[in-house]
Amino acid sequence: MEFYETEEGKRFFDVQVPSLIRALEDLTSVLKQKQAPVELPVETKQDFLRELYCGNIEIGVHSMENYSGEALKEVTALQDELKKQLTEEQWELFQSCSSKAASYASSEASRMFQHGFRLSVNLIVAGLGVSGENK
Numbered sequence: 001m002e003f004y005e006t007e008e009g010k011r012f013f014d015v016q017v018p019s020l021i022r023a024l025e026d027l028t029s030v031l032k033q034k035q036a037p038v039e040l041p042v043e044t045k046q047d048f049l050r051e052l053y054c055g056n057i058e059i060g061v062h063s064m065e066n067y068s069g070e071a072l073k074e075v076t077a078l079q080d081e082l083k084k085q086l087t088e089e090q091w092e093l094f095q096s097c098s099s100k101a102a103s104y105a106s107s108e109a110s111r112m113f114q115h116g117f118r119l120s121v122n123l124i125v126a127g128l129g130v131s132g133e134n135k
Contacts (some may be wrong), residue, residue, distance in 0.1 A: 049114040 004010040051057050083091055 049117055050110055051115045051118075053110045 004013055045051070048057070082094065086094060
């Protein structure tokens with residue numbers, strides 16, 4: 001006896017296969033429908049991400065979670081020790097160099113934050129968008 005001749009086979013071919021085909025047709029029709037593009041309701045300023053990174057935009061969350069002032073204390077202690085060993089001219093040169101390095105590091109961190117944020121938003125929007133065929 002072949003599978004199609006059994007009760008299970010008859011149920012499979014008479015009920016389950018047609019049901020599966022209808023489900024696939026329904027999915028196909030939904031996927032073919034043109035989706036409305038995602039529109040963000042808010043316009044932002046050109047420097048929004050820099051301001052967000054710098055903490056100048058209120059986002060409703062203030063967290064000191066995982067913050068430790070220990071690293072800052074260590075840096076301060078090392079600077080105090082270094083200041084004792086340098087001449088005034090050397091100390092001013094060190095401060096100038098440290099200031100420029102800190103400014104550069106901050107600028108680069110801000111730039112990378114903005115790049116990462118834009119990339120993540122683009123990836124989210126791309127996931128919400130429609131494929132090239134359905135446009």
